[in-house]
Amino acid sequence: MTWPRSVVVVGASAAGLAAAEGLRRQGYDGTLTLLGEEEHTPYDRPPLSKQLLSGSWEAERLALRTPEALSGLDLDLRPGSTAMALDTGTREVVMAGGSRVAYEALVVATGTRARRLPGTEDVTGVHVLRTLEDALALKAGLALAPHLVVVGGGFVGAEAAAVARGLGCEVTLVTDTPQPMSDALGSDVGAMLRQVHAEHGVRIETDVSVERVLSDRGRATGVALSDGRTVSAGAVLVGIGAQPNVEWLAGSGVPLGNGVECDATLCAGDGVWAAGDVASWPDPVTGTRIRIEHRTNAAEQGLAAARNLLAGPGAAKPFSTVPYVWSDQYDLKIQIHGLTRGADQFTLVDGSLEQRKFTALYGKGGRVCAAVGVNMLRPLRALRALVAARAPWDEALAAAAEAQTSTSSTSSDSNPATTGRAR
Known part of the structure; x- marks a missing residue:
């Protein structure tokens, strides 16, 4: 496949930056434009409700890349540039003020906004x-x-x-x-x-x-x-909650629903790809359309969109991930692998709720759908494989119990697994 001579990425946050970096890492040397609505260069959002709000960080620490790193990408970086419409016929992004930015391939990474x-x-x-x-x-x-x-x-x-x-x-x-x-x-x-x-x-x-x-x-x-x-x-x-920023795509022919509706490879039409919070794609195992608002997913999808864009539709690979998100509350570090919403089964694997230090598995339809840990980083990592494999529930419980037993001699807070229903 011949690579496009110009790529435009709309959205200069984690997904958009990852897409731009992914293109350059794979040797793409064409014109690369990164459009961002905010006046800032790309910055990290999870610390907004944690370190920045508390005052432990200054705003400068949120920058995802140094000015030198951004310069090294040879980008036409345009902060403070709002995309108002998309003309897929002429392959142009219509900007606020009426100017147009031409593209041969486009990555939509416009994220979400707060409700x-x-x-x-x-x-x-x-x-x-x-x-x-x-x-x-x-x-x-x-x-x-x-x-x-x-x-x-x-x-x-x-x-x-x-x-x-x-x-x-x-x-x-x-x-x-x-x-x-x-x-x-x-x-x-x-x-x-x-x-x-x-x-x-x-x-x-x-x-x-x-x-x-x-x-x-x-x-x-x-x-x-x-x-x-x-x-x-x-x-x-x-x-x-948040809602995807897709209004600017109305009438463009790009399929819209709860986000930009991509295929399994993150392609949303001829020359158009999507990544990050705005992307809705079919899960390669269940076929259910999902959209994930997680920082790690944004970065992973940006890289995947870049790979598939250069590979072309015939060689593009379906995107698959084990979603990961974390939350810091007081002295609790809460981490989640997988998707917990809609779970109908729940079991503690290690530790206890009373100690506020534990790991747990969540199941849906008889299979593991997620693993959660509070202040137990290493034991939680061991459960990630069960989430990735969507292991049958009973087999997962047996494997988790065996792993927990094998480490009980070195873990003073390990308790036998207990089960209960998630509500």
């Missing part, structure tokens, strides 16, 4: 946490606000609640799930996390939603809950 509560766009003190500016605004708001209300009990909300408590703020976390993060980790682990947050002084309201943000003269003063109660607050963080 907001309707009617709060112009209310001072209502925050989301997706960009560097979001994190800095929330950090400044916490310095002034005596009380933070976190709307949503997912990763972002739980991490921000932990950081805010560390900064001395009063914090109320509101979630419509039975426990914080229980939609991802199940009720047992969720209950453990709820207890940890409560011990650190977080007020937690579960099984209730926020109906609206209360305000006075354009400034947030609290939230109204679905059960009629109100909670006062000087700042409100909305952490209710």
Whole structure:
């Protein structure tokens, strides 16, 4: 296959940068343009709700690459450039202001944006946490606000609640799930996390939603809950998920749904590929279409899109991964391999919830779908292979029990596996 003379990557975060680097590593020497909507060069997002918000890092530490490394890629790097439309007929990206950027091959890596509560766009003190500016605004708001209300009990909300408590703020976390993060980790682990947050002084309201943000003269003063109660607050963080940035592709012919709908090789049409949070692709084993908003997946898919773009449709390989995500909350390091959502089986493999140090397997349809560890890095790695193989549940339990037994003589916190149902 003849390589394209020009490649444009739209989206200058982890996936877009990985795609650009992947192209150069494989010897691509054509014109390579990296367009980013934000004014910054590529930076890392996971530290936004952790190190940057807490003040332990300055913004400069978030940079994914040094200026010298970026220069070495020989990129036409354009931060502050917003793509408004795509003309697949002429193979041009239409930019804000009307200029056009031509391409022979295109990688869409436009990621996601934070969901907001309707009617709060112009209310001072209502925050989301997706960009560097979001994190800095929330950090400044916490310095002034005596009380933070976190709307949503997912990763972002739980991490921000932990950081805010560390900064001395009063914090109320509101979630419509039975426990914080229980939609991802199940009720047992969720209950453990709820207890940890409560011990650190977080007020937690579960099984209730926020109906609206209360305000006075354009400034947030609290939230109204679905059960009629109100909670006062000087700042409100909305952490209710994200939505893929695909609106600019409307009418382009690129298939859209919950993201850019790619095939198994991440190809979304003639000369168009996608990677990262915006990409929806069929799982090569189950055929189910999935979209993953994880930092490691973004980097892996960027590299895969680059490989397949140069290989061409005939030689492109299906993308497969074991998703990985982590969360830091107080002294807990929570790590997940695989996809836990929808799991109908759960078992502890090692350690205990009471000790807040354990590994666990999650199953779906009789097969392992994920492994979770809290403060047990090395034992969790041993379970990753079971996730990758989608091992039958009973076989996985036997293998995990055997591995746990073989290491019990050197591990003082190992307990026999227990089983229970994930909720």
